[in-house]
Amino acid sequence: MKKLWFQLHWLVGITAGTVLIVIGLTGAILAFRDELLDVLNPGVTSVAVRQAPVLAPPQVAEAVKRAHPGARITSIVLDAEPGTTARVSLAPAPGEKHGETVFVNPYSGAMMPPLHYDEVFEWVESLHRHLLLPRDDGRPVVGALALCLMGLALSGLYLRWPRRPLDWRTWLTFDTRLKGRSFLWGLHSVAGTWALLAYLLFTVSGVYWSYDVVRDTVDGWAGVRRPPRVAAAPKPAGAKRVEAHAEAADLTLAWSTFQQQAPGWRTVSLRPPERVTQPLQVLWVASDAPHIRARSRMSINQQTGAIVKNEPYVQMGVGARALTTLYPLHMGTYFGLPGRLFMFCASLALPGFAVTGWMLYLKRRRQKREAQAERAKLAEAGRIDSADPVLLAYASQTGSAERLALQSAAVLQQAGVAVHVQSLEKLTPPLLGSYRRVLFVASSFGDGEPPDTARRFSLLLHAAAEELAHLQYAVLALGDRNYLQFCGFGQTLDRRLRVLGAQPLHPIIEVDNGDAGALARWSQALRELAGIGGDAPSVELSAALPDSGYTSCHLARRELLNPGSAGGELYEITLTGGDGASWRPGALLDVWPGHYAPEQSARRYSLASLPQDGCIQLLVRQARNEHGMGLASGWLTTQAALGDEVRVRLVDNPSFDIHDGAQPAIYIGNGSGMAGLRSHLRARVAGGQRRNWLVFGERQREFDSICASEIDGWRDSGHLPELDLVYSRDADGQYVQDRLRAKAGQLRSWIADDAVIYVCGSLQGMAGGVDAALEDIIGSAALDELREAGRYRRDVY
């Protein structure tokens, strides 16, 4: 059901929604038409206020007749606001369609300069009301668009219905720290909810004005009688034009009658008829009227001054009065300036909805296409038949979990493990129970809820009484920490599986916004499951679309840091040109090796510099394999010429993010792991944080003392009171874990002082060794506590 509504919402959105942009923009312009005209025509619609009596309509009419002899006045509009000029409309000259409008100084009767640009606003209005089509053709089209707007607003409301509908915050606010799709979604849905009332008003008024049948029916209910709509009959050729000077009556009598009857008015419009024998029509808004369309009418005999008909607004029926609110509600003027601004913003927001809606849709479509490509790759690799396959089950709203499930399946399949990949949409508890090992990749949606496609499975699993003691499982939960229920569905799934007796292969791994560190842990879990040996290169999983978000930089400098080393050559690579790029210490950089093979995936490096350094720096070890040099490392360290373009993408790395505050920091690492540690240390030094301890390992002091002068500088300035540089191949060779054990007491004391531990470098050997040493020194429970408290952060590969 929700799927169908989603399809409808999006289909109407990209069709009618696109035209609604025009209606919205023109509506926003018209909302401030008078003010815009005033700005464009200074000194036309108002003059400086004087302490002098203002001219009455008969005197205004006289002044206009003197300036435009022979012209017939069709209306005089006065405004009680001091300094507002009188607006007088004249009948069209022979052969013309529209008559002139002139403005008259209310104190002196002088003619004001002509008003310019009004025709532009008329054009905008005709675009807004009938899309520049002939009026009778355009009105129903605009009416249909208004109905589409209502459909979009209401279906949007249904699609975003939160689990806790009574909490107003979930309706009207969203966390602006959200990123990417979540941000767009939050903006689209929350702004949509805010604008909902405006759109319902636009629709109701739009439909009323667009369809005669609706208008007649509603008028009938409201007891409003309008004159029948008949086209004005063409005047017979040779018909005599009414001569203004011969026929026009003096307005004095009629005006004095009106004034006796209506002493307090805000605006008044007099419509002198063609013939003196016909009554003068007066429309006026009382000074205490509730809105600008609360108009009273009066017909006055021009010759005797007697009232022919008097229809004060207050005596109108309830229905008729209700109908007069339609226009002020549509414009927002009913609620004064705040109302106008609200309706203005709602109109302007229409293009915003179209843009965010399109962006959401295109992103979703790309994710799906990428998932299809990954699925095809998996199928191409050939299915491995087995009676005991691993099931990779995914719950995905917008495609990331599906892609990660497929990438995970590929890792297992490449290692010879038979896999089945299945969406939770099609999974049932009995089917789940037919597997022995299941890996879930589950995102969260709404408010920590399952994605739409996984709702049914989630309900079934809750109601299930299946015994799952034979089942081993692991959960990779995707989410975003800015949501209150971070990885809510992944956690629910994990809890429920435990209750049903299933055995966790691995503690749940929670991925905050595609966090590369968490994905690396999942990748490691997959390797263990598949029995992949330590020497095999690790596989990079990525939730981001393969080629999105890249910018161009240029190779500015490359420096060999370890000439003569027994290990691989290590270079400092400097890139420039990513102006304005910003990242936090610990962040990563994807380098796109598309210069060789477009289908290749990116290579990821830890950033070794800070944005304030004015450049991007990496420490790149030149990788070598049986085909030669590594694709990206070979290119960056040897083949690319200085100045060559390098396509890069910044990747947040929340699990290796720097901590704020003065807690001490212990930095442990080896080899190119210096990159991640260096960006942290630079930030700590810049921030004046002095309690830092670096434990760093390489092969030989003579050849591998990388970044030595910078490290010496930190030590000399007092920012590195503890420094342990260890070299495994020197005479007194040690690894970092050995040094940690040797300084166990000091380590415990730093940890007791709330230190945060950072580890960056190779997973094989170093990271495992450090983990074991820490466990020995402080105990596994304390290490777990550090991990949970975010005080043990790793970026290992």
Ligand SMILES: Cc1cc2nc3c(=O)[nH]c(=O)nc-3n(C[C@H](O)[C@H](O)[C@H](O)COP(=O)(O)O)c2cc1C
């Ligand atoms: C509307 C919306 C609601 C979300 N709600 C949550 C949430 O409550 N908790 C959470 O951890 N993540 C939440 N997320 C983040 C997603 O789980 C995360 O972006 C995930 O990577 C999406 O994976 P998918 O593309 O497979 O659906 C939400 C995202 C969106 C767009």
